[in-house]
Every structure is written in structure tokens, then in C-alpha cells.
Amino acid sequence: MSTAAPHRVVGVLTPPDSLDVSDAVLETTAEGLRATGIDGFTIAAPWHKLRISERLEGVERSIHFPDGRGGQTTDDDGIDLLVPRVSQSWFGALRQQAEHHWRAAFLVAGAAGLALVLIFNALIPVLAGVAADWTPPQVDSAIGRSSIGTLQTMTGPSRTDPALRRSLQSDFSTLARTAGFAPNAVRFQIVDGGRIGANALAVPGGYVLLTDQMIARARSRDEIVGVLAHELGHLHYRHGVEKLYRAAALSAALYLLIGGDGGLGGLASLGAGVVTSAYSRDMEREADAYAVRLLRRTGYDPTAFGRLLVRLERETGSDRPSLMRSHPVSQERLDMIQDLAAD
């Protein structure tokens, strides 16, 4: 593309008293660079006071002289040959290659795709786990208190038979004691599910919540106790805080990725919702495995709660694609639970 000799590059310059651009020649001097306009005016500056913009497809390179004026040239190759040390870094040169060739651009994009998978599946979960380990337990309690407040507005007092509730409380105490939780470190409450329906929750800080609707769906006590053991697993691994860290890392990553791109913010947060719910499935598996171990030690049926999960899924008729589900498909979970129990 360049027709100029390596030591001279042609371009344009704005003369001092005009908004016109004049054709100009840019050449190296002993200590820097000099631009000479077609009308005879010149600007010169030593190397350290010059700034030349990076190479970018089809955009003129600007040569900034210290008095605030500047020249421009479309001769990318020429300017890089003329002033290699000012205009182009090794990184800039590589990037330029990638931006110039389709194949290289797609290669870089593919590598980034792999990196994205690694970031989501390895880096963020590991970092969130480390951060959760470093977090003082008081933070769990503080988070738990605000969640409990929200949950109280959505649920009501339990209508389950008080005798059954008392007996479940004693099952829970047995589980907690066997699991090695300090006395009063974990508490268990049965509520009317209201809007949250058949559900069981582990709230950071040591609360386990179970709804009447969940109890009504169960066919045996072992199924319920299994669910409680699963929730104790969440508390044991402190999944609540870890989830918060993951969500924070995810939204921070999205913010930095899309940063300031106004219109796309809404779409990004929608995408984040989809990803976040799929993002806790490994925690569910971890809690399942914990539950199986605990149930075996305490003498309850370790596979019962898996059957309850499959039944719940079938009754609610959920067939959402698995990406959107926070819990792994129940049949898969039941298979895994049975495998673990059989070991």
C-alpha cells in the first residue's frame, strides 16, 4: 500500500490559521520528527514529546505534536517503518494481525470461548469457595437475618400436626448432632409455604426451613429427613455465602465485559439470571452426597429423598431445559444418590 520511501511519509496537516487540511510530508530528523506542509510551514518535535496513535483498521494515524496540533496519515505501513519504536508495540502488532485476518480473529475468539468455559466452571467457583472460607461466620448470620425477614412475609404459621412437627424436630436434632454441629448452631422450623409452595431451604447462619406443602407430598418420614440432611449439607459447606460470591463475581464479570453499554445492560442481567440458576447445580450434588453419608450414619434410608424429588418434579410437570434449572434433573440425582448409597 505504501508508495513512500521508509524515511518519508505523506499525510495531511492543519495549517496554523485555517480549518483546512494541507498535504504534508513527515520525515525523521536527527532527534525527532518534522512535518512540512505544502504551503511551506513546518512543525518539529523530539521523539519523547511525540505521540502517535495506535494502528486501527482504516482509521488515520494521528501524529500529535506538543503544541496541540497534529498531522494525520493513512499510510499505516509507512509510519510504522518511519517510527517503529514510537508507533507500534509487539502486542499492538499481534493484535493488528488478528484484527486484519478473519481466520486469526476467529482463532482468538475461539480461544476466548474456551477461556470463558474455564472461568465459569473452574475459576469463579474456586475463588468463591476460597472467599467463603475466609468470610467470618458472623457474615452468614447477618445475611441469614435479612433473608429470614423476607421469607417471613411470604410464609405463614405451620398447619402441620404438632405431634409430627415435634417428631421431625427430634429427627433434625439427631442429624445435627451426628453431623457435628454445635448445640444451637442450627435451627429448624416448619412453616406454611404460601407463595414458595413445596420447598425446603437452608438459610445462611444456621436456619433450615421446611414447608407444610413439602411434608404433604412425602410418603415416608425418611423422605423428609433426607431433605433435612441435604439442607444441613448446604449449611455445612456454607453454600449460601459461596453463592453470593459467585453471583457477585458473575455480575462484576458481565459489567466489565459489557461495561457502560447502556442498552445491553437489561439483556445482560437477564442472561445472568439464566446462568446463575444453572450455576449452583454442583452445590446441589455436593449437598446430596453429604446427605447420603449423614443418613447412613444415622440409620435413615439414604435414598428416600431422591424418590421424593422425582415425584415432586413429575407433579409440577416441569420440563424446562436443564440450563434454566437450579437443581440437576431429579432422575439424575436419584441415580447418583442410589450409587452413593450402594458404595
Added chain:
Amino acid sequence: MPERRQNTPGPWDPAALASAPELKTPGLKKPGLKTQVRHDLAFTGDLSSFYRIWLVNTALTIVTLGLYGPWATVRTKRYLFGHTRLIGTGFTFEADPRAILKGRLILLGTLATGAFLPTVVSELDALLLFALAMLVGIPWLVSQSAKFRARNTTWRGVHFDFTGGMLGAMPWFVLLYLALPFTLGLIYPYIRKRQHAFLINNLKAGGRSFETDPSGFSYFGSTIKALVVGVVFVLAPALFVGHFINTQFGDPTTEKSAATLVLLGLASLLPLFSYLSINAVYRAYTRNILFAHTSFDGVHKLHSDIDPLKLGWITLTNLAATLLTLGFFRPVALLRKHRYLVTTMGITLMEPVEGLDRMMTRDDNALGDVGGNYFGTGVDI
């Protein structure tokens, strides 16, 4: 005074100098009487190079866990500005990405602190702190972003600047919103007008001012027109589609195929799509009015001839295509919208342009601390 259109020449070709040494790039100075010459903005960017730049930008941003983001932003803006040409010359945008990175990290830290605040202080205190942060933060961000954008932009050595500050922005970007409920929202066009006036009247190029004073009444008319367009072209079809989907697939007990689920997912985005499209139509109407009332240095007039329906259509189809391609349409969308917005703009210069000696003088104080920070929260006109 005679008015004529001048063809804008393409990018300057170095080979031309060799073949025609006497060639002089077409300029502005005309001898004799003062003449009004209209110059339309041209856009010379092409999709294939922009798409590759976007691919590399996105890839590097991912690999660096977002830290490259500011460099990507600057390169994208530089490409779009550089290919936006007035009289054949592109605009330069040469911000320091490190300043943007600093700004984003500060904003991220502030947001994170804000998220954890309610667990530390009482709810009332948190609410008060939040209100205070909005009162000061929003106008500060608006003025800082405008300053950053202007101070990093030049054209033929003419430097842009923005002189508005946080206190100047506060009434129009925060305080007047409090009056919205009491005026049943009727004050909104006036707020919008004052926001635009704030952004234009504080803008300078080469030390000369841009000035504008559109009537609040015309902004009110724009609002009505945008609402009518919204009801006819967006809301009514959206309701129809929503109703159709609801009657066909709304029964929660029936089995749904994956295709139906995608369809339902898209339908749930209709309100967002409608809002953004109507907003684009509104933006087009107000921008046309705003520019028709804007002058530079008292004598040069600005133009904007956007077709509001076309801008709305571009916005709607851009959103849908970006979503359906999982983001891979995004560079096409960006380029398409930018091209339409700038090629409908122009300026009528009173030539020969006077006061050039002063215009070209660089104000070193203004440029000493180029922009401070940038958070990417700039308000678009």
C-alpha cells in the same frame, strides 16, 4: 444568502500526491462574500473490519477477566469516530484507557459497598446514604462523562471541551424527577429539554460555544408523537402477539416443545423491546428539534434529519437479532445504528470561518487533566 451542498471528499489518498503534486485537499475558505455551505457527516467504516475488531476486543476482554474492557471501549469508539467524517476528515477519539479502568473499578467498588451496606447499618441509614449518593453521584457521573468524551475528541486539531459541572447537572438530572409524580409526568418533556440544553450549552469546540434553546412545547409535542407511534406500532401488535401466545400456549399443564419455550421467552421480552424502541423514536424526534435549534459560534447551524420510525425499526431489529444470535449480531447492530445516526447529521458553516487563530489555540488548562474519569455512563442525545 445562497445555500449549496458541497460533496464531501473521501479519505485522503497518499498515492494522489505522487501523481498530482499540486493537489490540495478541498477546503473551506472561499473568497469574497460569506456563503452558507452545508456539510453532511459521512461514515466510511465497513462491517468486515469492524466485526474483526469486535471479535478481538471481546476475546481479549474475556481472557483478561474484563480488565481489557476499557481498551476495547476506546478502540471501538476510535473506529466509529475516526470513520465519522466531516469534510473528509474523521474525528479522533484518543482517551487513556487507564483512566476508564480506574473509573470502572471505583464504580464497581462503590456498588459492592452499597450492596453490603444494609447488613452493616440500619435500613433508614442505608436509605439516606443511597439517596445522598444518587443526589450527588448521578449529576457527577453525567458531567464527568460528558467532559471525558469531549476532551478526548478532536477534529482537524480543534479540541472539544465540556464546561458543565455537578451542580449544574443536579436540577435536571435528579431534583426535577421528584416533581414527576406531582405533575402526573407532564413535566418529563421539560426535564428532557433541560438535560439536552445542559449537555449542548456547555459544549465547546476550539473555545467556541455550542448554543441551543429549543422550546419546551416542541418537546411536549415529541412526547405525544412518540407515544402515538408507540401505541400504534409497538404496543398494539405486542398486545396482540401476547394475547395470541397466551391463548395458544398459556395453559401450564400442557407439554411444551423447546421451540415454544424460546417463543415464550422472547414474548416475555416484548415489554423491554417496546420500551427501547419507543425510546428510540422519542430520541429521534427530540434530537431533530434540538439540532434544528443549535448553533455553533453563533453563526454555524446544526442539522439532524432522522426518520423516527426508521430509527425505531433499527433499534427493534438490532435488539431481536442480537438476542437471537446470542450476541454475535452486536457489532452489526452497533455499526448500523451509528451509521444512521451520524449520516443524518450535518452542519451549515458560514464560510470563510472566522476566528480560526483563536480556535486553534490549545487551552492547556482545560486539557491538563484530560477528563478525570470515565464510567461509560454518558447520556446520549
